[in-house]
Amino acid sequence: xxxxxxxxxxxxxxxxxxxxxxxxxxxxxxxxxxxxxxxxxxxxxxxxxxxxxxxxxxxxxxxxxxxxxxxxxxxxxxxxxxxxxxxxxxxxxxxxxxxxxxxxxxxxxxxxxxxxxxxxxxxxxxxxxxxxxxxxxxxxxxxxxxxxxxxxxxxxxxxxxxxxxxxxxxxxxxxxxxxxxxxxxxxxxxxxxxxxxxxxxxxxxxxxxxxxxxxxxxxxxxxxxx
Amino acid sequence: xxxxxxxxxxxxxxxxxxxxxxxxxxxxxxxxxxxxxxxxxxxxxxxxxxxxxxxxxxxxxxxxxxxxxxxxxxxxxxxxxxxxxxxxxxxxxxxxxxxxxxxxxxxxxxxxxxxxxxxxxxxxxxxxxxxxxxxxxxxxxxxxxxxxxxxxxxxxxxxxxxxxxxxxxxxxxxxxxxxxxxxxxxxxxxxxxxxxxxxxxxxxxxxxxxxxxxxxxxxxxxxxxxxxxxxxxxxxxxxxxxxxxxxxxxxxxxxxxxxxxxxxxxxxxxxxxxxxxxxxxxxxxxxxxxxxxxxxxxxxxxxxxxxxxxxxxxxxxxxxxxxxxxxxxxxxxxxxxxxxxxxxxxxxxxxxxxxxxxxxxxxxxxxxxxxxxxxxxxxxxxxxxxxxxxxxxxxxxx
Ligand SMILES: Cc1cc2nc3c(=O)[nH]c(=O)nc-3n(C[C@H](O)[C@H](O)[C@H](O)COP(=O)(O)OP(=O)(O)OC[C@H]3O[C@@H](n4cnc5c(N)ncnc54)[C@H](O)[C@@H]3O)c2cc1C
Numbered sequence: 001x002x003x004x005x006x007x008x009x010x011x012x013x014x015x016x017x018x019x020x021x022x023x024x025x026x027x028x029x030x031x032x033x034x035x036x037x038x039x040x041x042x043x044x045x046x047x048x049x050x051x052x053x054x055x056x057x058x059x060x061x062x063x064x065x066x067x068x069x070x071x072x073x074x075x076x077x078x079x080x081x082x083x084x085x086x087x088x089x090x091x092x093x094x095x096x097x098x099x100x101x102x103x104x105x106x107x108x109x110x111x112x113x114x115x116x117x118x119x120x121x122x123x124x125x126x127x128x129x130x131x132x133x134x135x136x137x138x139x140x141x142x143x144x145x146x147x148x149x150x151x152x153x154x155x156x157x158x159x160x161x162x163x164x165x166x167x168x169x170x171x172x173x174x175x176x177x178x179x180x181x182x183x184x185x186x187x188x189x190x191x192x193x194x195x196x197x198x199x200x201x202x203x204x205x206x207x208x209x210x211x212x213x214x215x216x217x218x219x220x221x222x223x224x225x226x
Numbered sequence: 227x228x229x230x231x232x233x234x235x236x237x238x239x240x241x242x243x244x245x246x247x248x249x250x251x252x253x254x255x256x257x258x259x260x261x262x263x264x265x266x267x268x269x270x271x272x273x274x275x276x277x278x279x280x281x282x283x284x285x286x287x288x289x290x291x292x293x294x295x296x297x298x299x300x301x302x303x304x305x306x307x308x309x310x311x312x313x314x315x316x317x318x319x320x321x322x323x324x325x326x327x328x329x330x331x332x333x334x335x336x337x338x339x340x341x342x343x344x345x346x347x348x349x350x351x352x353x354x355x356x357x358x359x360x361x362x363x364x365x366x367x368x369x370x371x372x373x374x375x376x377x378x379x380x381x382x383x384x385x386x387x388x389x390x391x392x393x394x395x396x397x398x399x400x401x402x403x404x405x406x407x408x409x410x411x412x413x414x415x416x417x418x419x420x421x422x423x424x425x426x427x428x429x430x431x432x433x434x435x436x437x438x439x440x441x442x443x444x445x446x447x448x449x450x451x452x453x454x455x456x457x458x459x460x461x462x463x464x465x466x467x468x469x470x471x472x473x474x475x476x477x478x479x480x481x482x483x484x485x486x487x488x489x490x491x492x493x494x495x496x497x498x499x500x501x502x503x504x505x506x507x508x509x510x511x512x513x514x515x516x517x518x519x520x521x522x523x524x525x526x527x528x529x530x531x532x533x534x535x536x537x538x539x540x541x542x543x544x545x546x547x548x549x550x551x552x553x554x555x556x557x558x559x560x561x562x563x564x565x566x567x568x569x570x571x572x573x574x575x576x577x578x579x580x581x582x583x584x585x586x587x588x589x590x591x592x593x594x595x596x597x598x599x600x601x602x603x604x605x606x607x608x609x610x611x612x613x614x615x616x617x618x619x620x621x622x623x624x
Contacts, residue, residue, distance in 0.1 A: 038567055041568070042571055075571075075574065130363065130369065139594075141594045189584075196434055214570070215567075
């Protein structure tokens, strides 16, 4: 299976169904029912995984024996999401980083799907809206923003499509994640306040950024052991 | 600077103290907008409810160390709002009082309308709403569709239409509804509305940030109003319409910029307080952030002084709002990043600040609206006088 085909489902689910569904798919693919811990020892998991998990991925530590592991309240606007947040877990280290690269790659596809879904929604939303002197989609400031953001998305897509599964660093993926975050930040205001509602397209973007916050290492230059 | 004079420094010092009383409830308010209803004893609550009432209608203005404050000038509002937003932007937007409607009523209301509006505010802490945006568009205000139609018997008017994203819509007991009585720019108007009127319904619109502001959607189904509720009947259609509105927005814009500055400062304070040990590169960045905040703060004060001198002069206010929004968004994200991975869950207040900051993009004209306004001002030479001796931030105790 090509790299792309492997991540089609989380990408598609994030683009057209929602972040929770896409995350469930990604978890199934990567962690087999375990909680995926990020570099700060946090996890953001689909609700069913959060309720049933017995182990922590990538190290495989049993959850039960972990002293400091606790659940964390979700931020107010997404507290109704079927997700569970944890802290105090053992994050990736040593050999764990090699497997963690696969997670960051899958998560990048998920987040690219989410960003592409945002652009889809913007185009639909703006198609029916007007500025004083014509359709909003024809305003050059709006067009410039969309063009810049889609160019960022295309760059990330190119990078992920040819991502080397055995690379000895996660720098390329961390960069891709940051570029997606920037594209979303530029795109969301184009929806006007419709992008700011708790049940609108901004919710998925916020969840995508929450995932990035939990799972991205602080620095690009995390080296895998040879 | 403009440096603040003695009076404004006094106001700032007190407002800072009032904001500190609100801060402990910031995250609670994020979870439940009704938390503000339980803060009636907080000093900021009680002052905000009675500020912005002009001297002629205000028997008991705020007096601090013998100085009287009405908050009817943009400069005073800028000083006050920056500090309260530094405590919490969600709280700032959730407080009762004249708020945006007050500025419009002061600009185009006749004496009877002002008496009614300010009289209600003086009776008890009262929330007001300002309903301009409609579901089909906020930026293109002149394209609004809400209609005021005169009854066939000539005994009054009815308002019909929909509004969306209206701050405090659910807790307000009065406010203004922007509408049109006819086609074209001369058909635009605004009316005072009591939220208990028949046909008035408000439903909540949940948001990602500033959740304390409790945005709402209004459904106006032939809401009856009297001719006396149509604001600015004593003015020409142009003056009570787009001309008057523009001046109102100019007066309001520095306030939004000040809230952004306050929020950026709050995020910066949080980093200083909770990241005790900073690497040299981080210390350097913090110093740059502090400098950036100060620059925008000064621009915002200049903008306030400019609109106080001439409410038609809104271009500096556009520049200030544009830059202040970028500042608040950038600084809150930088602050989160400075705590490393997992900051959104580990530092919930900072996560909230970052969510709150994005609201500023939409308030009082989006970024693109301000960019276009600044470009137009540049084009007509409005900035040609700069740099020069700028306006000074003294209030003369108005
Ligand atoms: C926290 C909050 C509080 C609010 N409170 C109130 C309130 O109390 N009362 C009220 O009436 N409204 C309120 N609003 C609504 C706010 O005023 C509108 O969201 C804003 O005016 C933008 O309108 P819109 O959301 O319909 O976006 P649109 O007008 O649909 O704009 C969508 C996008 O197109 C861009 N755009 C529009 N026209 C042009 C153009 N000509 N050229 C280039 N780009 C353009 C905009 O910049 C934006 O990015 C509030 C919003 C928020 C988020």
